[in-house]
Amino acid sequence: MVKTKDNKEKSRKIKKSGEDYLVDIIAYAFVTILAVTIILPFLQVITISVSPSSVVNAYGFHLYPKQFDFSGYKRIVSDKLFWHSYLITILRTVIGTSLAVFCTAVMAYPLSIQKLPYRSGIMKFIVFTMYFSGGLIPTYLLIRGIGLYNNFLVYIIPSIISAYNLIIIRNYYMSVPRSLEESAEIDGATGMQVLIKIMIPLSKPVLATVALWVAVGHWNSWQDNMIYVTNKKLFVSQYVLQMILKSGQTQDMEMTTDVVVHTETMKMAALVLTMIPIVCVYPFVQKYFVKGIMMGSLKG
Amino acid sequence: MKRKSGSNQDAVVLPKKKEGFIFNITRYKDYYLMLLPGLIFFLIFRYGPLYGLTIAFQDYYPLKGISGSEFVGLKHFRALFTNPFFKRVFRNTVIISIYKFLVNFPAPIFLALTINEIRNLRYKKVMQSISYLPHFLSWVVVSGIMMEFLSPSRGVINVILKNLGHEPIFFIADARYFRGMLVLTSLWKSIGWGSIIYLSSIAGVDPELYEAAAIDGAGRLRRIWHVTLPSVIPLLTIMLILQSGKILNDSFQQVYNFLTVPTMEVGDVISTFVYRTGIQEMNSSFSTAVNLFKNIISFVMVIATNAIAKRINEYSLW
Numbered sequence: 001m002v003k004t005k006d007n008k009e010k011s012r013k014i015k016k017s018g019e020d021y022l023v024d025i026i027a028y029a030f031v032t033i034l035a036v037t038i039i040l041p042f043l044q045v046i047t048i049s050v051s052p053s054s055v056v057n058a059y060g061f062h063l064y065p066k067q068f069d070f071s072g073y074k075r076i077v078s079d080k081l082f083w084h085s086y087l088i089t090i091l092r093t094v095i096g097t098s099l100a101v102f103c104t105a106v107m108a109y110p111l112s113i114q115k116l117p118y119r120s121g122i123m124k125f126i127v128f129t130m131y132f133s134g135g136l137i138p139t140y141l142l143i144r145g146i147g148l149y150n151n152f153l154v155y156i157i158p159s160i161i162s163a164y165n166l167i168i169i170r171n172y173y174m175s176v177p178r179s180l181e182e183s184a185e186i187d188g189a190t191g192m193q194v195l196i197k198i199m200i201p202l203s204k205p206v207l208a209t210v211a212l213w214v215a216v217g218h219w220n221s222w223q224d225n226m227i228y229v230t231n232k233k234l235f236v237s238q239y240v241l242q243m244i245l246k247s248g249q250t251q252d253m254e255m256t257t258d259v260v261v262h263t264e265t266m267k268m269a270a271l272v273l274t275m276i277p278i279v280c281v282y283p284f285v286q287k288y289f290v291k292g293i294m295m296g297s298l299k300g
Numbered sequence: 301m302k303r304k305s306g307s308n309q310d311a312v313v314l315p316k317k318k319e320g321f322i323f324n325i326t327r328y329k330d331y332y333l334m335l336l337p338g339l340i341f342f343l344i345f346r347y348g349p350l351y352g353l354t355i356a357f358q359d360y361y362p363l364k365g366i367s368g369s370e371f372v373g374l375k376h377f378r379a380l381f382t383n384p385f386f387k388r389v390f391r392n393t394v395i396i397s398i399y400k401f402l403v404n405f406p407a408p409i410f411l412a413l414t415i416n417e418i419r420n421l422r423y424k425k426v427m428q429s430i431s432y433l434p435h436f437l438s439w440v441v442v443s444g445i446m447m448e449f450l451s452p453s454r455g456v457i458n459v460i461l462k463n464l465g466h467e468p469i470f471f472i473a474d475a476r477y478f479r480g481m482l483v484l485t486s487l488w489k490s491i492g493w494g495s496i497i498y499l500s501s502i503a504g505v506d507p508e509l510y511e512a513a514a515i516d517g518a519g520r521l522r523r524i525w526h527v528t529l530p531s532v533i534p535l536l537t538i539m540l541i542l543q544s545g546k547i548l549n550d551s552f553q554q555v556y557n558f559l560t561v562p563t564m565e566v567g568d569v570i571s572t573f574v575y576r577t578g579i580q581e582m583n584s585s586f587s588t589a590v591n592l593f594k595n596i597i598s599f600v601m602v603i604a605t606n607a608i609a610k611r612i613n614e615y616s617l618w
Contacts, residue, residue, distance in 0.1 A: 019519040027417035034411065035430045038488065040456055041449035048448060059462075062454050107338030110331035117324040122335065126342060132599045134349020135591035136571075137578045141355070141366070142348045158345050161338055191330035220438035223553065227579060242440045242557065245447070271444045278436050286429055289436075293496050 049073070049268035056264050072265030073273075081232060082270060085240040092155040092236065093218040100160050101211045105203070108166050109195045112173035130163045136227075143228050154228045155221070155236070165210045168292070172206040173199055209292035212285050219278060241274045356589040376589035386590065389573040392566060396555075397547045399483045405543060407487055408494030409536060413528060415495065416502050417520070431492025439489075443557035446485050447472055478563040486554060497539075498532050505531045538609045545605030548598045570594050 043063045048056055052069035056062070076082055110116055111123060133139070139158075148154040176199065184194050200207065222238035229235065245267055325332055351366070356376055358369040380386050411431070418424040434442065449455050452468040462468055471477045505527060513523045552571035559567050570590065578587030 019521055023417055023520040023524070024419075027414040030414045031411070031418060031427045031431075034491070035427050038430055038434060038492075041445045044454070044456065045445050045448055048454070056454070059453070059459070061456060061459055063456070103338065103341075106334050110328075110335045113331060116328055116331055122339070125339075129342060129346035131602055132350075132595060133346065134352050135588060135595055136574050137355065137584050137588045137591065138349035138352025140579065141352050141584075142345070146344075161341055163346075166338075191334055195334070216436055220436075220441075222438065222440055238438050238440045241444065245440070245444045267444065268448060271441060275437055275441045279433070282433060282436055283429065286432060289432070290496055293500070 045268050045271060049265055049272045051265065053265065069265075072267075072269035075266050076269045076273060081235065082237070082240055082244075082273075084233065085235045085237040086273075088152075088234060089219060089237040092152070092221075093215050096156045096159070096218045097211055097215045099156060100162075100165075100214045101207055104161050104165050104169055104210065105200060105207060106192075106195065107161060108169040108173060109199060110191065111166070112170045114174075126163050126166065140227060149228055150231045150234065152234055155218070155224055158224070159217070165213065169203065169206055169210060172203050176202050205288075205291065209288045212288050213292060216278065237274050241270050244270050353588065353592055355585050356592045358585055360585045360588075362584075372585075376586045377593065379586060380589055380593060385568075385573065388565070389568050389570050393548060393550045393569040396479055396482055396550065396567075396569065399479055400486060401543060401547075403483050404487050404490065404494070405540065407491050409498050409532065411491055412495040412498035412502060412532070413524060415499060416528060417524070428492065431495070433492070434489040435493035437489070439551075439553040439557045442485065442489055443554075446481075446488075446558075450481070472558060473560050473562050475563050475566045478558075478567045482554065482558065482567065485558075486551065498535065501532050501535045502528055537612060541605045541609040541612070542602075545602040546598070547601065548594050 040063065047062045047065045049072055050065050050068050050070060051062065052067055052071070055065075055067055055069075111119060113119070134142075143149055143154060143158065148157065180198050180202075181194050184198060189197070220238060222236060222242060225234075225236045225239040226242075354366055355369065357371060357373060358366070359372050359375075360366070360369045415424060415428060418427070437445075450457065450471040452458050452470045455471075457471075458468040469477060471481050509527050510523055513527055518526060548570065550569040550571050552569075552575070555567060555569050555572050556575070559572060574587050574591045574594075577583045577590065581587075
């Protein structure tokens with residue numbers, strides 16, 4: 001009797017651990033395969049960017065460099081347009097991000113005050129813009145009409161306040177306890193003083209998150225360049241990278257063999273240089289982005 | 301809670317209507333001054349273009365301007381329905397959206413479920429970090445990476461195919477593979493990031509529920525099925541509904557970077573069409589009409605799906 005009971009228990013345990021193994025295997029396998037799929041293309045890009053042409057042209061996997069040759073980087077480094085565009089991108093990221101965060105933080109504050117008359121009407125006025133826009137050509141005509149065409153400010157001003165970020169910051173303000181603020185008001189502080197001395201220091205986490213979002217957006221932006229800027233001195237790096245990548249394609253089609261080789265390594269070198277700031281900063285700031293998503297899911 | 305309802309009551313009982321608009325503005329002029337620049341910004345840059353929509357009903361000539369161009373009514377909208385290219389881009393947009401929806405909607409949920417089952421915390425964290433990374437790269441960079449990775453001569457997949465005795469496939473420029481390539485590259489870029497929101501909702505599950513299920517004899521699969529999955533169902537429903545409202549919102553940045561002449565037939569979508577006709581071919585009025593047509597349908601669908609989502613669950617975007 002006792003033996004069979006034991007057996008039963010054993011078999012149940014084995015069954016359970018079998019299921020355990022199954023879940024573990026599926027989970028680890030899926031996640032690992034996904035991670036490998038994400039990393040492999042990066043390995044190939046980096047390998048091509050540092051390989052000599054003979055290796056690039058050779059058949060086979062290119063997942064780790066067998067020979068090093070930095071001529072691709074050398075050619076990109078000597079390309080004035082690329083470096084200039086890099087500088088423009090850094091400029092627009094720094095200026096654009098600081099102005100955007102400041103303006104959004106200021107505008108969000110009054111909207112977080114529940115007693116403010118017409119607040120919900122103003123919110124509707126803003127939220128509407130998230131769902132309906134004039135579209136490409138009317139915006140283009142507006143930008144031309146107010147003199148932002150071929151102007152550095154076209155990178156900064158039209159995107160300075162986004163309705164989404166505004167709502168995120170406003171929601172955060174609303175979650176801050178009001179008592180501090182009220183006592184400051186009783187002491188005669190103006191709205192701006194309360195904002196700068198109390199609300200902004202208390203809202204650092206959300207402001208940091210929004211700043212990172214905006215900064216990544218600026219770094220990655222190229223569409224505004226393509227549509228509104230024809231002056232090469234104002235090109236941003238993503239747009240120049242796009243031109244470099246596309247020029248390689250046409251040369252591929254024309255079969256100009258010698259140039260292709262160089263262009264391929266050059267293309268990948270330019271690509272690596274364009275993405276490297278993000279890849280380097282990313283591990284340190286990742287948690288802020290994740291926090292931001294949670295904030296975004298707060299109710300408006 | 302108590303205070304909030306109190307202040308609401310105040311608003312009902314003591315409407316300041318007697319003092320009126322001017323009184324309200326001067327009383328809170330501090331705050332309105334802080335709002336003013338932002339409101340002007342929204343008025344110019346978000347509402348300004350709405351005035352420009354009038355060119356969809358005109359034969360717009362840049363020299364004559366919006367006020368001077370001839371009014372032609374619905375001419376461009378009629379042209380749109382007989383335009384063979386419009387039919388093509390509309391069909392492509394919907395098909396690509398549906399494909400993306402079928403693959404990219406469930407994938408992050410599955411990823412969140414599997415990540416949640418990984419017990420080794422360090423491994424879990426590293427894997428999550430890797431999976432979020434592509435989200436932060438631009439489509440220019442991602443398209444460059446993918447053109448290299450999927451290249452017929454060097455790409456890993458094609459080298460494997462060749463070793464297995466297959467012909468290499470030019471994934472990027474072959475019309476047969478183009479839509480699938482769009483779906484998979486956007487999956488590559490967004491699966492990790494998309495899983496965060498589901499992970500956070502899974503993290504909210506009371507651990508006691510798992511313990512109770514385990515005591516009742518539920519194995520891991522049944523715990524996933526009966527505890528983890530139900531915890532994401534409300535969120536999943538909302539995401540499903542909201543996503544279905546975005547079926548006409550194609551990804552210009554992605555498609556533009558991948559689109560080439562051989563794949564035009566299957567890959568050209570509304571936004572790339574609007575860009576080509578409007579900016580490159582300078583056919584401003586027609587392009588605006590196409591864009592407006594799409595925006596109106598899109599707006600109605602998003603508002604409708606939002607309202608449904610709100611009714612089903614208190615959770616909503618508004």
